[in-house]
Amino acid sequence: MMYLDVISPFEIMLYSLIVVLFLVTGFLNLQDLKKMRQDNWTRQDSIALMLRTIFYAFLLNFLVTLMIAAGLLLLTALRNPASLQQVLQLTFTTLEVSLCMLLVTGVTYGLAKWRDWYDLVDEEY
Secondary structure, eight states: OHHHHHSOHHHHHHHHHHHHHHHHHHHHHHHHHHHHTTTTOOHHHHHHHHHHHHHHHHHHHHHHHHHHHHHHHHHHHHHOGGGHHHHHHHHHHHHHHHHHHHHHHHHHHHHHHHTTTTHHHHOOO
8 A cells, every 4th residue: 555655546547547548549449459450560569559659648647747736736836835834745746756757758759769660650641
């Protein structure tokens, strides 16, 4: 349960909702591309497409978390500047978790792009 001390249930719901929506979209896109490019499509192309989808999901998660943290800090600064230090620690922890997930998926996505996994995925038909 240590993980739940770091990340709030609201954040878990936010991450889950965005990632699930992106995964459903990626899966549907994967099915369409498999049908369009039957003879050339490989498992590597499927993995590459899902990596891209997950990267964009965590990018959106980070941006939403950043906006929520900025709004929370602004509200706290305007209403009760004395408690700003306490809220600042909570928002930085939230941003650190979100940024770490974004960096891990970003590095993985970048390596796959560098290895030219996206040639068939990005090909115009």
